[in-house]
Amino acid sequence: MKSVLITGANRSIGLELVKQLSQKGLFVYLGTRDLEKGNAVVKELNANGFENIKAIQIDVTNPDTILAAKNIVESEKGKLDILINNAGISGEFPQSASTTAINDIQHVFDTNFFGVISVTQAFLDLLKKSESPRISNITSGLGSLTLHSDPNWKYYNFKATSYVTSKAALNAFTIGLAYELKDLPFKVNAIDPGYTSTDFNHHSGPGTVESAATFIIKHTVTDDNAPTGKFFSNDIDDESEVSPW
Template sequence: MQTKKYVFITGANKGIGFETARQLGKMGYVILLGARNELKGEEAARILVNEGIEAHGIMLDVTRQDTIQAAVSQMEQKFGSLDVLINNAGISVGGAALPSQISLEDIRKTYDTNFFGMISVTQALLPLLQQSPAGRIVNLTSGLGSLAFNSDPEHEHAQFNLLAYNSSKAAVNMFTVTLAKEFRDTPLKINSADPGFTATDLNGFTGIGTVQQAAAIVVKLAVLDEDGPTGGFHGNDGELPW
């Protein structure tokens, strides 16, 4: 009988991903830290181990299918199951370029990580997640992906007119909705999490929230009980408009 619960987090060697790993690890989860740089992933795992958390670094670049398959094989062979997938890895490129001027290269690069990479990782790990009696998927998104917020000139998010990043997060939200509908009659629960404007290297540490605050909603969605929501868009202050 399985007693340990395993959580895999992409982009987990720093920022919100690492803090989420720490909080879940302190709750007893075995932490599998995905990182593009193998050495950085292993170092992050050592930090958690020194805090009394069982943690393992796993090399994974969400834009490279070979590393995704290698990571899945490693998880199958070493751990045999997966209970929680947290799709945390994300980038923002193109700076503050106007929608009429941003390069297609920057848009494609953003989508390769934020959207296509997320789908690739999720599809590869679904067979393992379906073996869990209570599988959970949390997709890191943003309030900047809300069409309602972006179309409201009075909303604070409206000033950030970032075509690549914002639209990639709106796409993530649609992935959440459609995947949750597909698995609505199963134990799997899939939700989008908005961690808020958090001080990380993604925004040059200009965010106003801490990683501890940001991780709270991610952790909450990762440990939902059987009566918890699925297919929703959630922040620390409640459900958000699409």
């Protein structure tokens, strides 16, 4: 049975990923900062027929919890097949490039960028023990520098400095990591689930968590011929579903 760790998985898109991957027969580590809340979520999921799910405490900004989570996965499974770096924050608004405090920007980067790097590096040895390791970094279309430079893009006027730059940095890290692992059986991609209705955006998005999770899984649970080092977006009206960087 393949195993997957999803950070920020106790609600919204992360929780839907847990449900759908459980139904696909994977063993799911539901990453959560608050273990008590995570266990309560798992109990409810079990009551609704979802199996092979375990809450695991992991705060992507806390190295001690990352190491403890890694040790649990290693002792129980000996390896990790899939890592979905889903945890993220939007930061406080407004986010002006000329006035947003450095501390506010750093706070968002700690989760959206440095947190992803910390978790990925910690679990890389366990992923290398998998026959088909996958790393999916959950990003946003707002991280596309190409689209942000196009006045005709529908989200052109949303320039939130902290969030947008953190996702652009995450995309750049994804490119570098995919290149570094290209000669191994890894598939490393940035995946934008699209503008989804969640607590994250006060349910302003038009997409559903079901659609978002399905899209992420489509580009995560892939075969050996799947691409690596790509930026897939659920908001791209193109058969390839590839977004410009």
